[in-house]
Amino acid sequence: MALNKSIKYFLAVAKHGNIKRASDELYISQPSLTAAIKKLESEMGAPLFNRLSKGVELTAYGLKFREFAQEQQEHYFALKHQFNDMQQRQFGKVKIGTGEVWWEGFVKRSVMDYQAIHPASSFHLEFGNNLSLLHHLIQGDIDLFIGHEVSDLSESCRVAFQPLFQDFEALYVSNRHPLATGITNNGVISDYPLLRVTPNHPRHQSVLLNGLPHDELLDERIIYDVDSVMASIDMLHITQAVMPYSHRAQEWLTRHDLVAIHLDDEKIGNIGIYTKQGEAKRNVDELIELLKSNADIAYANVNSL
Template identity: 75%
Template sequence: MAINKSLKYFLAVAKHGNIKRASDELYISQPSLTSAIKKLEAEMGAPLFNRLSKGVELTPYGQRFRAFAQEQQEQYFSLKHQFSDMQQRQFGKIKIGTGEVWWEGFVKQSVKDYQTLNPASSFHLEFGNNLSLLNHLTMGDIDLFIGHEVLELSEDCRVSFQPLFQDFESIYVSNKHPLSRSTPSPDLINNYPLLRVTPNHPRHQTVLANGLPHDDLLEERIIYDVDSVLASIDMLHMTQAVMPYSHRAETWLSGLGLSTCYTDKTKVGNIGIYTKLGETKSTVSEFVTLLKQHAQNLV
């Protein structure tokens, strides 16, 4: 693109403040680069650089143009990446979002089986919580994700949910935690710091009709917010925090030194597969079939 070349030349000169160093980086001659910059200034109708004895510096016009040029280049490279991604999807690439507990439970085996059936296939795997993955699904960044059903979605969030099974909320602690050797009451559990693994972020609440709920009781409690399950496990071993998580993770987490001290069977969640409405790619449909088959092992 001609505009991209002009922006590339301008940004190189702005970065180095020197025509020679910029021309060396761009592998073009100094006269050619100087001519290109002068042509760009003529097109813009304003001087972008002040010529100094040992180089150049941006004028106020140049400073404004640099912000524009950087934004345009970022959009250009983003668009190229999107085009490349679209081409890869045409050849069978699937972009999947999942939580780590579901990856361990049945998604990993589904990916393995899909690759056996489609050796030339490629995958993009993204881990996160429900709201972040919902946001990426609606933006077209992923094709599907596996997670809990989200209630009170915004009308603009046009997605489909296929339920697989249910789970309960369990409280996990380190095997060395005082609560690991007892059956504590909810009130006793609330006396300990709360570890929220992959918590929701306000920036993703646009997928909700009424935004994130506010819990006044949490304001007086010590809270650790951790965006990684493995780091959360480390934090549980380092502190006396308690971690709410799916009871389906009990076998996996017990092998990592955690214990279940309480399970609340009144807190029921629906786990399933989210896809965008109106999009039925054969590759995605095939993978969803495998997910449903392997999810039966958890029921």
């Protein structure tokens, strides 16, 4: 399948505003391109270009047709990408979503083990937060993702969750932070800026039954939203912010000169593997077994701070 020639030709002329330059880009003769544009205008029943002494410009009809043509082009390339993705998966490609802490904890080990068993296999790795990865899973962009269980999922989200282990919410600061001396009074903690790692975005809230919650207590607090764990670590050293994050990451974050100052054992989360319902695949199932095994090994003795 090729993008309709009329659309391709039209977009080239619209981009350059010049038949000669467009014909050079398309590797066709100028008369052939001119004839193709005239035929398109005849089919549409309206002039798409005004002919000028030094080129052409879009008419009101042409501007409208350009919107249509660009949409068709985008759909075409998206479809090509989907076809390529389907072919890659037929050859064993696995598309995984994960958070950076789980990648460091046990997902990387699982990918290594899978690669050792299937040396010709390939992977696509998507890093993000729960809602963004849920969105990618529902859209079919990934086969599975590892993250926290979401309790307020929309009924339209046909996904399955396999629990692996639990975690608590800890608060991390730079080892040079005033609170690193051991002060853990909640009132004192709330006086410092809050750093939210890979925060949820409103564009992904469609996966939630009741949308994103609003915390009025945060309205007047300084907040840093950072879409990268590594950048968040840097921000903790640059500022005096406090970062809520999984207590399972304590050993890893300690190596980056962060200190866990508080553990909230009432904020318990379930971490597991999300997959789409009714889409069992042998290679995905095999990877899931490796993820379960390596998660057990990684966190067998990590239950608290």
